[in-house]
Amino acid sequence: MALATLTREAVASHNAPDDLWCIIDHKVYDLSDFTDAHPGGSVVLEQVAGTDATAAFYNLHRHEVLSRYGDLCLGTLEGETPEVVDPQPGDLSPVPYAEPLWLRPQFKSPYFSDSHRALRRKVRAFVDEHVTPEAQEKEKDGSYISQALIDRMAANDILAMRLGPGPHLRGKHLLGVVRGEEFDYLHDLVQVQEFVRSNARGFQDGNMAGMMISLTAVLQWMPETPFKQQVVQAVLAGKKKMCLAITEAFAGSDVAGLRTTATKSQDGKSYLVRGTKKWITNGMWCDYFVVGCKTEKGFSVLLIERSDAVETKLIKTSYSTAAGTAFVEFNDAVVPAENLLGQEDKGFAVIMSNFNHERFMMACAVIRQCRSVVEECLKWCNQRIVFGKKLIEQPAIRQKLAKMISHVESNQAWLESIAYQMSHMSYEEQSKHLGGPIGLLKSHATRSAHEIADEAVNIFGGRGLTQSGMGRVVEMFHRTYKFDAILGGAEEILADLGVRQAMKGFPKAML
Numbered sequence: 001m002a003l004a005t006l007t008r009e010a011v012a013s014h015n016a017p018d019d020l021w022c023i024i025d026h027k028v029y030d031l032s033d034f035t036d037a038h039p040g041g042s043v044v045l046e047q048v049a050g051t052d053a054t055a056a057f058y059n060l061h062r063h064e065v066l067s068r069y070g071d072l073c074l075g076t077l078e079g080e081t082p083e084v085v086d087p088q089p090g091d092l093s094p095v096p097y098a099e100p101l102w103l104r105p106q107f108k109s110p111y112f113s114d115s116h117r118a119l120r121r122k123v124r125a126f127v128d129e130h131v132t133p134e135a136q137e138k139e140k141d142g143s144y145i146s147q148a149l150i151d152r153m154a155a156n157d158i159l160a161m162r163l164g165p166g167p168h169l170r171g172k173h174l175l176g177v178v179r180g181e182e183f184d185y186l187h188d189l190v191q192v193q194e195f196v197r198s199n200a201r202g203f204q205d206g207n208m209a210g211m212m213i214s215l216t217a218v219l220q221w222m223p224e225t226p227f228k229q230q231v232v233q234a235v236l237a238g239k240k241k242m243c244l245a246i247t248e249a250f251a252g253s254d255v256a257g258l259r260t261t262a263t264k265s266q267d268g269k270s271y272l273v274r275g276t277k278k279w280i281t282n283g284m285w286c287d288y289f290v291v292g293c294k295t296e297k298g299f300s301v302l303l304i305e306r307s308d309a310v311e312t313k314l315i316k317t318s319y320s321t322a323a324g325t326a327f328v329e330f331n332d333a334v335v336p337a338e339n340l341l342g343q344e345d346k347g348f349a350v351i352m353s354n355f356n357h358e359r360f361m362m363a364c365a366v367i368r369q370c371r372s373v374v375e376e377c378l379k380w381c382n383q384r385i386v387f388g389k390k391l392i393e394q395p396a397i398r399q400k401l402a403k404m405i406s407h408v409e410s411n412q413a414w415l416e417s418i419a420y421q422m423s424h425m426s427y428e429e430q431s432k433h434l435g436g437p438i439g440l441l442k443s444h445a446t447r448s449a450h451e452i453a454d455e456a457v458n459i460f461g462g463r464g465l466t467q468s469g470m471g472r473v474v475e476m477f478h479r480t481y482k483f484d485a486i487l488g489g490a491e492e493i494l495a496d497l498g499v500r501q502a503m504k505g506f507p508k509a510m511l
């Protein structure tokens with residue numbers, strides 16, 4: 001319907017409960033049939049009938065509410081222009097500190113090229129259009145990612161891209177802007193940070209996180225066989241799902257304490273796997289499990305296909321069941337010996353090889369999520385009026401914001417520097433020199449998340465504890481930031497790793 005041009009006088013005459021218009025940001029809304037459906041009730045709407053309710057509206061709602069209810073809009077006011085701009089898919093946020101420095105027009109970066117910028121635009125548009133709507137829905141109802149979204153990501157080579165740089169990207173033209181051979185860890189940082197903007201922590205892991213940390217091990221460590229090719233192709237095409245199954249009720253970060261056993265058959269052709277795994281992300285729907293097992297003289301990693309001998313049960317955690325977190329039982333699963341990754345009893349190397357990239361991705365993600373929380377706080381402080389003035393006018397609030405911004409900016413700068421180092425090191429050099437720094441960064445980033453979540457809830461008050469409405473992102477972050485502090489290695493373990501690795505390079509002589 002074409003929008004009308006109206007006058008303030010005309011609006012003023014629609015001031016009754018059953019004939020209720022109001023003005024928000026120079027636009028006229030007919031709320032006559034909306035009063036009963038309004039989550040804030042009809043009384044408040046009757047109080048503003050026929051008036052300009054812009055200030056009252058922005059004190060309680062985000063602009064996105066208006067986009068959702070656009071059909072209530074009758075038209076604009078004669079000679080007036082709306083001030084608030086509707087963000088389009090792929091747009092950068094105009095809020096200060098809502099984007100990392102390299103994306104803000106005033107700043108330069110030694111790290112990012114046009115290729116990173118082009119990828120950023122494409123991934124953001126994809127996430128805004130195709131991922132965020134589903135992420136929000138699934139986060140709420142706890143159901144799993146749709147095959148349609150998986151297929152769309154596969155068709156655009158996004159599943160392959162999400163594994164990080166490597167030979168699996170050869171010959172691909174990612175989202176039509178980056179050749180697979182060019183894709184480096186800065187591109188990787190970009191794509192991880194863009195996906196996080198969906199603000200749905202459970203779904204974020206539900207969106208193939210299991211594949212991202214397990215298929216890499218298959219690619220790197222499984223001997224080249226037709227079976228491997230078949231598995232890899234099916235997973236990258238989104239037809240089959242894979243996850244990593246290491247942690248157990250008996251052992252979390254302590255891989256040496258695992259109790260799942262893999263016993264080799266007399267003829268050496270298969271293993272019999274028996275044991276349980278806990279907190280297995282995506283385990284509920286996976287066809288393949290990359291499993292850490294005790295073998296005769298050590299620890300080995302096997303690719304195990306789902307069968308009647310594999311049972312998965314849903315674990316409810318503090319984030320959405322959209323992540324498909326499972327308790328897995330292997331009850332005498334028979335696994336062909338060719339499914340061994342790396343060498344028997346040398347599985348520690350297989351698991352360790354995955355960790356750096358997994359922790360790097362987690363650092364990228366939690367640092368970006370912290371930034372989204374800062375953005376939410378800045379927007380809220382700028383629009384919320386208490387004790388007769390905006391929250392941002394309170395010095396105590398500005399102190400909190402300064403602390404939050406400083407955490408985010410310093411972590412992002414450290415992260416970019418590490419991504420640059422990764423892009424200029426061989427795999428062996430990365431393992432030698434970057435395991436410690438990546439561990440320290442992830443550990444520090446989640447300590448920052450702790451501070452930021454705490455301050456953000458204090459700023460948002462009750463809304464920071466409410467799953468719908470303006471504090472939704474803050475509530476979700478406060479409830480879920482601990483996933484980043486625990487998954488992929490707990491804070492203390494990673495901090496310790498950082499110092500121990502540094503000491504390996506300490507000169508022998510006393511200094």
Ligand code: HEM
Pocket residue numbers: 022024029031038039040041044045048053056057060061062065066069072468469470
């Ligand atoms: C086009 C007009 C409006 C629409 C579409 C609308 C929609 C909504 C929605 C979707 C919510 C749920 C919370 C959220 O998602 O943010 C809400 C809450 C609320 N709205 Fe509105 N609203 C409108 C106008 C107004 C106006 C003009 C007022 C006040 C004068 C108002 C007062 C409230 C209150 C008090 C709440 C509860 C807020 C809370 O619990 O924090 N609304 N509204």
